[in-house]
Amino acid sequence: MYASVRHGFVHVLGRAVVGAVLLGVVAVGPARAAAPGARAVDVPAGVTAGVAVFDRQTATFTEQLNPHMQFRSASVVKILLALDHLWDRDPGSLPAADRDRLASMLRSSDDDAASAYWTEGGGSTIVDRMVARLHLTETAGPPPDYPGFWGYTALSAADTVRIYRYLLDSAPAAVRDLVMGDLRAATRCGADGFDQRFGIPSSFERPWAVKQGWSGFGSSDDCTGNATASSAAPVTPVGAGGVDLARKALHSTGTVGAGDRTIVAVFTLQPQDTGFGAAYTNLNRLVRSLQNVPGARRPSGSWFDTWGSGVRVRADATTSSAAPATLPAGVEALVACQKQGESVTEGPYTNDWWAYLPLYGGYVSNIYMKSPGSKLPGVPGC
Numbered sequence: 001m002y003a004s005v006r007h008g009f010v011h012v013l014g015r016a017v018v019g020a021v022l023l024g025v026v027a028v029g030p031a032r033a034a035a036p037g038a039r040a041v042d043v044p045a046g047v048t049a050g051v052a053v054f055d056r057q058t059a060t061f062t063e064q065l066n067p068h069m070q071f072r073s074a075s076v077v078k079i080l081l082a083l084d085h086l087w088d089r090d091p092g093s094l095p096a097a098d099r100d101r102l103a104s105m106l107r108s109s110d111d112d113a114a115s116a117y118w119t120e121g122g123g124s125t126i127v128d129r130m131v132a133r134l135h136l137t138e139t140a141g142p143p144p145d146y147p148g149f150w151g152y153t154a155l156s157a158a159d160t161v162r163i164y165r166y167l168l169d170s171a172p173a174a175v176r177d178l179v180m181g182d183l184r185a186a187t188r189c190g191a192d193g194f195d196q197r198f199g200i201p202s203s204f205e206r207p208w209a210v211k212q213g214w215s216g217f218g219s220s221d222d223c224t225g226n227a228t229a230s231s232a233a234p235v236t237p238v239g240a241g242g243v244d245l246a247r248k249a250l251h252s253t254g255t256v257g258a259g260d261r262t263i264v265a266v267f268t269l270q271p272q273d274t275g276f277g278a279a280y281t282n283l284n285r286l287v288r289s290l291q292n293v294p295g296a297r298r299p300s301g302s303w304f305d306t307w308g309s310g311v312r313v314r315a316d317a318t319t320s321s322a323a324p325a326t327l328p329a330g331v332e333a334l335v336a337c338q339k340q341g342e343s344v345t346e347g348p349y350t351n352d353w354w355a356y357l358p359l360y361g362g363y364v365s366n367i368y369m370k371s372p373g374s375k376l377p378g379v380p381g382c
Helices: 015-022 074-086 096-108 111-121 124-134 155-171 171-182 274-289
Strands: 046-055 060-065 208-217 218-220 225-230 248-256 262-270 302-307 334-335 338-345 348-356 362-365
Touching: 046 155, 046 171, 074 096, 074 111, 074 124, 074 155, 074 248, 096 111, 111 124, 155 171, 155 248, 155 262, 171 208, 171 248, 218 274, 225 348, 248 274, 262 274, 262 334, 274 334, 338 362
Parallel strands: none
Antiparallel strands: 046 060, 046 262, 208 248, 218 225, 248 262, 302 334, 334 348, 338 348, 348 362
C-alpha cells in the first residue's frame, strides 16, 4: 500500500535490557540453497514476481524466484516501522494509545498509524537503522523525490525472509510475541477498506501470520460492503535503482504452519489495467502454485471465477441474511459446498442455488459464479 506522511494506501523489555540484547549482529544463521528439482513458480501473464519460501526447520529455501529483486514495499515496511519503534522499548510498558496504534498498523494496515511512526522516527533514517541492525542488503528508503512516502521503501523477498527470521529467532520474546501476535490477528478488512485476505491466508489454512501490501489501486468496494476510496497514488516512473513505482503492487508475506514453520514472501507487480479483484486472483494463483511449503495445509474445495461488483457474502442462502463480507470485484473464490435457497435474479438469469465460501464464512448466490448451469459442477451439497 502506498502512502505519504499524511495519506496513503498501501496498505521490548526495559530500555537498558533491550539495548543490551539487541546491539550487535543479528544471529539469524546461514541459509542453504533451494531444494533441487523444485517445480517452477506459476506466474500469471503480465505479472512480475519475487518469491522466497524458507523452511526454518531445515534452514533451506524451498522455493525462489527473483528473490533479490527490489520492489516498492507498500505496507510490508510496517514491520520495520514496528521493530524500530520497539528497539529500545518494553512492549509491556507502552501507553495504551501507542499499543492500540501499533495493533492497528500491523493488524489492519493503518496508514495513518504508519505515517505517525515514520514522522516520529525520522523518516528514511528508520530504514537506514534497520538495514544496519538486520544486515539487509536489498532494502533502501524511498527515492529522494519522495521522502515522505514510506510505501516506496525498496524491499526484496530475500530481505523480507531475513526480517522474519530476526523477528522469530533473535528478537526479544516480548517483541516477537507482540508483533507476531498482531500479524496472526490480521483483520479481513484493512483500515482503508481493502480486503487483505489474499495470498497466504487464501491459500493456506491457519495457523498463519501475515503482513500484506497493496499499492496503486485507487478506490475499491469496501470489503464490509460500504463504498470507500483511498488516496490516489501519484503516477510515477521507475525509481532510482530500478524500483518500479508505477505498476500496481500486491504483496503477501508472513509465516505458515505450526510454530511458524515456514516463512513465505511473495511480491508482485501487476499490469497497470488490472483491477484489485483480478490482482487478488493473480496473487492467489501464484501462491497456490508453490509446491514446497513445509507445514502448510491447503483448504479443500473448488475455485471459481466470479463476476459483479459489491457482491455480498451472506450468513445464509437468503438476501436478507447478515452480510459479513463483500467480494472484491471479479475475484476467484473457493467453494466448499452448495445448497438451494432464495431465488436471485440478475438480468435474464434466475438461480436459487448458493455457494458456501469457507474463506469468507458465508454464502453467495451461484448467479455470480462463472459456470454454466444453476449448480456448480463437482461441488457437493452442504
